[in-house]
Amino acid sequence: MKILSTEKKNNVLASMIKIIDAKRDKIIAANKADLEAFQRDDQALFDRLVVNDAKVDGMIQAVREVMEQEDPVGKVISKRNLNNGLEIINQTAPFGTIMIIYESRPDVTIEAAVLAFKANSKILLKGGKEAVNSNKALVECWHEALEENGLTKDWIELFTLNREETQEFLRNPTEKLDLIVPRGGERLIAFVKEHAQCAVLVSGRGNNFAYVAEDADWEQAKKVIINAKTNKISGCNALDKILVDEKLPDFESKLKDLGKSLADYKVELLAEQELLSNIDGAKEIPSEDSWYEEFLALKALVGKAKGLDEVIEKINKYSGGHSATILTTDKSKAAKFMEQVDSAAVYHNASTRFTDGGQMGVGAELAISTDKLHHRGPLGLEQLVTNKYYVFGDGQIRD
Known part of the structure; x- marks a missing residue:
């Protein structure tokens, strides 16, 4: 794949900013057609589908931020001169071709493509029907920006394949794929992992936990929980499970307080059987499967915790490995929680809603990775490259 100059890439992005702004009415009108055809049986999916002026402004801002970021390609990671005279330089290099398969959110069409392009990779976009x-409409903007700067459209391609066609493409791709990122629920991730013939980087599943320790600042903990649960229910960083330590002073009255506070935000609550009498309107957890479930809804599960060790074990068993927070005034307890909970992001006295590229200072993100290879957390520009060794010699041979 041709390595583009930073200037060329930034010129495309500058064109893109102007084109998106000029065509915002066309983009919003196209989105209106999608909204009108959508059956509103999944509120979280519908929320992610909406494109309005604020969303278009967000797309423009994402492109601008990436344009202003340092080019991640060709950066020296290490340099060594060996005793045998070899000079070995390890530096960043493009992946090649990245495919992202995602549901609903049209802004991913901008954010994923701008990151891949600035990282000098071709991207195949497989959005939801x-x-x-x-x-x-958004890919038309990309193609106009590319052609305006003398580049071919195939840097950024949109696939409109159905499930069977996608399955066949994954099994027998018509071009070389270097990385696939499924951004969605567990069924989508399982589907891609079953059929893909190249590396798959898992992203998207949340099922995030909050642990209220016995020494938590209650009002602070309640504020964090409400924000993490209600700020954006469709986000993969939203809170689903709340574990309250049984040694919390006034345990029963605080459970009632938490239940009432969440009910004020219309959050449906599930609770362990022994807690039902303390949480008005809560329903009993139907099965263990609920502990594994990512709700993506105004819904939360409340359980009793019997100390930090049990909490860590439970989170590592049931969570999606995305985000978890501990609410405590004890810094040593927080340190143990953060070291031993196996999630991409761990928090002390803060909302899980901050697991986001923009909020973490990474900038626009391709996805939130819950994999351990090659990166966990927000996949920003710096994480969308691989590496390559350059070895310079003068006739050296190995004995």
Whole structure:
């Protein structure tokens, strides 16, 4: 793949900013057609589908931020001169071709493509059928920006394949794929991992936990929990499970307080059987499966905790490995929680909603990775490259 100059890439992004702004009415109209065709049986999916002026402004800002970031390609990671005279330089290099498969959110069409392009990779966008009109309008903007700067459209391609066609493409790709990122629920991730013939980087599943320790500042803990649960229910960083330590002073009255506070935000609550009498309106947890479930809804599960060790074990068993927070005034307890909970992001006295590229200072993100290879957390520009060794010699041979 041709390595583009930083200037060339930034010129494309500058064109893109102007084109998106000029065509915002067309983009919003295309999105309106998607919204009208959508059956509103999944509120979280519908929320992610919406494109309005604020969303378009966010797309423009994402492109601008990436344009202003340092080019991640060709950066020296290490340099060594060996005794045998070899000079070995390890530096960053493009992946090649990245495919992202995602549901609903049309803004991913901008954020994923801008990151891949600035990282000098070709990207194949496989959006959901519910956003087909929005995605087509946005990819038209990309193609105009590319052609305006003398580049071919194939740097950024939109696939409108159905499930069977996608399955066949994953099994027998018509071009070389270097990385696939499924951004969505567990069914999508399992589907891609089953059929893909190249590396798959898992992203998207949340099922995040909060642990209220016995020494938590209650009002602070309640504020964090409400924000993590209600700020954006469709986010993969939203809170689903709340574990309250049984040694929390006034345990029963605080459970009632928490239940009432969440009910004020119309959050449906599930609770362990022994806690039902303390949480008005809560329903009993139907099965163990609920502990594994990512709700993506105004819904939360409340359980009793019997100390930090049990909490760590439970989170590591049931969570999606995305985000978890401990609410405590004890810094040593927080340190143990943060070291031993196996999640991409761990928090002390803060909302899980901060697991986001922009909020963490990474900038626009391709996804939130819950994999351990090659990176966990927000996949920003710096994480969308691989590496390559350059070895310079003068006739050296190995004995």
